[in-house]
Amino acid sequence: MPATDDPDRTPAEPARPGPSGNEATPEQVDAEFARIVAGFDTPLTTRTWPAGEEPPAGPPAPAGPVWPAGGPILNRPALTGDPRGVSPGDPSLLDSLDTFGSGLPDDTPDEFVPPPPPPLPRVPFAAIVAVLSIVFGFVLFFDTRLLPFNDRVSMLFALVCILGGATALIMRLRPGDEDDELPPDDGAVV
Known part of the structure; x- marks a missing residue:
């Protein structure tokens, strides 16, 4: 019998053991995963925690989403355009690297000729x-x-x-x- 058809089982209970007695079958795992995904957006109507862990009494939890349908309210203006503040006509970093060193002279410097080494000291x-x-x-x-x-x-x-x-x-x-x-x-x- 699949795990989703078990009326006595609460959502917090783990899957029951499979035929070998110590692990769930792949069908049971898939069914449990499908049940969890299907119940993701549904509000809780039954208590799934032990009786000693009741939440504190207070105002009821909102039934719908916490923010408006348009999304969360943020204390900043909406971004429009490029978030980096770069206008489309500005050169990028890659453009700057392409022109790096373009103002340097094209002539190659003379070859380096090291100075002659100092003479070896005379051994007494x-x-x-x-x-x-x-x-x-x-x-x-x-x-x-x-x-x-x-x-x-x-x-x-x-x-x-x-x-x-x-x-x-x-x-x-x-x-x-x-x-x-x-x-x-x-x-x-x-």
Whole structure:
């Protein structure tokens, strides 16, 4: 039996279960949807809510629509024409984009020629000797037979070359003086 023929059922009740006992059949769903759509504009004549949830007593609800038949009353004049306030003869944004840059000269600028790079700084002779000393020290450290000395003497000479070259490079670093700008302090300020 379709759901619309059930006189005991109020509009707020859900569809009754179908033949499987836990879900409605597609025909029942379609019939319930058609009943809801058909009853959309009809005023309520029966109470569809529980008795404890009665609306407060007051003036009766209007029977018809709340606004006049012409539509809702708004506190502004009716719009006529283009709502943006643009007259038909005004150019649009697209017209402005089409003419963008039309007043610029047509000649192409000369090709950019970058300035010549500055010359590379000269590497001091002491820095070259220090780096070569470190490289020779590492080579001698891993192959102590390159020199005609005892392995222990060659190892000691390799360590002296590595440490001496590193010390020479560190000593060549420019010391900071009072004129140098200090980096900004990014630490926490208490």
